[in-house]
Amino acid sequence: MTRFKLLLAQIGVGLVLLALWHLVTNYPIFGTVKNAQFFFSTPGDVMLRVVREFASGEIWRHLWITLQETVLAFVFGAGGGILMGFLFARRELLAAVFDPYIKAANALPRVVLAPIFALWFGLGIWSKVALGFTLVFFIVFFNVYQGVREVSPTVLANARMLGMNERQLLRHVYWPAALTWMFSSLHTSVGFALVGAVVGEYLGSSAGLGYKIQEAESVFDVTGVFAGMVILAVFVLVIDSIVTVIENRLLVWRPGPGGVGKS
Amino acid sequence: MADEPGGSAAVTLAGVAIAFPLAGGAIYQAVQGIDLAVRPGEFVAIVGPTGCGKSTLLNATAGLLQPSAGRVSIFGAPLSGLNGRSGYLFQADALMPWKTALDNVAVALEPQGVRRGEALERATQWLTRVGLKTFLGSYPHMLSGGQRKRVALAQVLIRNPEILLMDEPFGPLDAQTRQIMGNLLLNLWAQDRKAVLFVTHDLEEAIALSDRVVVMSAGPAATIIGDFRVGLDRPRDAAEIRLDPEFHRIHKEIWSSLRAEVQKAYAFGEAG
Known part of the structure; x- marks a missing residue:
């Protein structure tokens, strides 16, 4: 499929979904229109709300806060994960001793930490950064740990025969x-940084996308909730495509999917 | 030669045995009673059936592996740790996949303290010598198997090691590429004649390239069962030399001692 056709198909799926949503909420198919609109709002209203959010400029402040939290959570989480992953992979004893604690910490649902972090770091951005950190750290940690331990023995032996020191x-x-x-875990970890930020905001804050959604939910403003989700989705897509660009620049040496690798 | 007191030999193996612990406390005796000397400038090939411990022997010479008995000496000095005077060409891909061909070769000079500018310049010269002038910026996955071997060869030779250890280096390549690589190796080697220990299971390749062919018995507890001088003139063409009557005579002579071992190895493999 050509790029253009693919894009058309992708847009097509979106339009069909929107049309279904529009039909169900504007015509009395399942119960009354009023009821349907209360629970599901309508695509028109949601779009209107999104436009109004941007037109008033109100949303930019929230986006900026969420972006800050996401980036900080990612930077600290990835940094810590790389450092610890490296250390544990190179020091077998350390890895063996800490193994049960790492596993226990990783199995803990992070949501339960959110109130604690709010207590420790306040309702500002740092409690959200902390929540995102706990999510990103483990993904990067496990990947780096694995990566360092599974370096090709031939490549390693060759490098040593070339006379390289430690x-x-x-x-x-x-x-x-x-x-x-x-x-290779960049998309996942950036996604989790964002999840940490939004969930943290949702559970207690005064700004950010999560806060906007929570605020709308508290007054049963379904249109507001959906508008927040649409903005969040677009935000995620933008961040993800930036990550893809960075990835392609840094991993030029890697064979492409299917083993063909002409860049 | 093997009983020479070490002085002039580039590599001396005296009574070398290598064993590996197996699961369950048993011990697998890979090779034993190996006496072998490689003189400076001599190209020695080791042939033997699959699994006879040829590569194990090479790893012991490189210092990647500790022999369980016997002595490895390099230019008369007992080897401890890695063999810093040798270059090692591996059978498997050993290039750093995240570095370009140029960087892979240039980085080999870093342990010697060569400045980066000079290292890049010399790496470019070496890649040109192995015929990869237009592939300097290519990453290993963009190169063919033969091209990757050329990069690996340049990476090893740029350090100018006194001894070259080669572990079935052209094993994964197709027949034609192997001959081309064989000629490239002979040409490069002829310029300064380093001592070479070349492990292969391909007898024809061994004869075409080397001055001496050492035959090993089938494992376990493999040892050297034959040592043949190859009196073919140099310079040689690795492909055309195979048509020489003398080549056939040597081939026949060595094969008669190798054949029984190859059959033994197959029988052992099927029984186990």
Whole structure:
């Protein structure tokens, strides 16, 4: 399928879904129109609300807050994950000792931490950054740990035969291997940074996209909730495409899908 | 030669045995009683059936592996740790996939403290010598198997090691590429004649390239059962030399001792 046809198909799916939504909420198919609109709003109203949010400029402040939280959570989480993943992969004993604690911490549902973080770090952005950190850290940590341990033994033996010392091995072999694995989880970890930010805002804050949605929900403003979700979805798509651009620039050396790799 | 007191030999293996622990406390004796000396400038090929421990022997010479008995000496000095005077060409892909061909070769000079500018310049020269001038910026996955071997060869030779250890380096390549690589290797080697220890299971390749062919018995507890001088003139063409009557005579002679071992290896493989 050509790029253009693919784009048409993607837009087509969206239009069909919107049309269904419009039909169900504007014609008395399932119960009365009023009831349907109370529960599901209408695509027209939601779009109107989105436009109004941007027109009034109100939404930019919230987007900016959420973006800040996402970026900070990602930077700290990825940084910590890389550092610890490296350390544990190179120090077997440390990994063995901490293994049960790491597993326990990772299995904990992060949502239960949100009130604690709010208590510790206040209702500002830092409690959200902390929540995002706990999500991003483990993904990056496990990937880097795996990546460093699974460096090809031949590549490693070759580098050692070339006379590389520990520092040079770290720089030329372990580090790039770890980065590869980190980037392979980049989409997931950036997504989780955003989830942490939004959930944190949702559970207690005075700004951000999560706050906007929570605020609308508290007064049964379904249109507001959907408008918030639409803005969130677009925000996610924009961030994800930025990540893709970064990924493609940094991983030029990797074979493309299907093994064909002409760049 | 093997009983020479180490002085002039580039590589001396004396009574070398190598064993691996198996699961359940048992011990697998891979090779034993190996006496072998490689003189400076000599191209020695080791042939033997699959699983006879040829590569194990090479790894012990490289210092990647500790022999369980015997002594490995490099230019008369006992080897401890990695063998810094040798270059090792691996059978499997050993290039760093995240570096371009140029960077893969240039980085080999970093441990010697060569400045990056100079390293890049010399790497470019070496890649040109192995015929990859137009692939400097290519990553390993963009290169063919033969091209990757050329990069690996440049990576090893740029450090100018005194001994070259090669573990079935052209094994994964197709027959034609192998001959081309064989000629490239012979040409590069002829310029400064390093001591070479070349492991292969391909007898024809061994004869075409080397001065001496060492035959190993089938494992376990493999040992050297034959040592044949290859008196073919140099320079040689790795492809055309195979038509030489002398080549056939040597091939026949070595094959008669190798054949029984190959059959033994198959029987062992099927029984186990």
